[in-house]
Amino acid sequence: MKLKNLSRNYKIALTGLFSALCVLLAFTPFGYLKLTPFIHMTIVHIPALVVTVLGGLIPGIVTGLVFGLSSIILNSINPGAWSLFFANPMVSIVPRMMFPVMAWLAFRALNMIPHMPKTVSAGISAAVGTLFNTIFVMGSIYIFYASDLVSKMAGTFAKYGYNVDGISGFKMYLIILASAILSNGLLEMAGAVVITVAVAGSTYIVKGRKSKFSKLEEESQE
Helix, strand or coil, X not given: CHHHHHHHHHHXXXXXXXXXXXXXHHCCHHHEEECCCCCEEECCCHHHHHHHHHHCHHHHHHHHHHHHHHHHHHHHHCCCCXXXXXXXXXXXXXXXXXXXXXXXXXXXXXXXXCCCCHHHHHHHHHHHHHXXXXXXXXXXXXXXXXXXXXXXXXXXXXXXXXXXXXXXXXXXXXXXXXXXXXXXXXXXXXXXXXXXXXXXXXXXXXXXXXXXXXXXXXXHCC
8 A cells, every 4th residue: 555655646746747847848938949930849748758658647648638738828828820729628638638648558568579678668659649749739620620720731831832722621631740740740759759768768777776766666657
């Protein structure tokens, strides 16, 4: 019973820590890095990935919920071109609670492979979670705002000399999704992998030293 309480307290502490970090990133420029006028890199989702590989599914989902709530509040305070979409909880919140699930499933599956280093599992899981964050968000926007999304992106493509007239429906969604992944998604995946591996790897090193902290971390994964 004592070990279970310690494990629960460890998960609660992790959830609080990474949720607070998520809020900090969401409301500061550090969470949304503008690398060029056309390329933006979002790292607000990374705390949800890190806490998922360290603490498990529930801490990941809760931190993802905090991420989604922060997104709604931020868009109400500072409306932008995409505020119409992100005012909807089915776009802002639900996808942000779902991508940690995909990261957790990947992490659990990879850890079943004999001799698979946990840092490698953590890195691949971070990439999977980041990819599905993009897929789920863009997919939910398409489901609820298909015409608005297609019209908005068609105008953006036209600015750069690409005519997408005549392309509609699911094919247009695939083009938009591919554009999002190639323009921002790959950088976000790389950032998520590097940060998640660094944080998780340092925790696993401590775990190897048999510290009290590492024992709690090990218990939380069971």
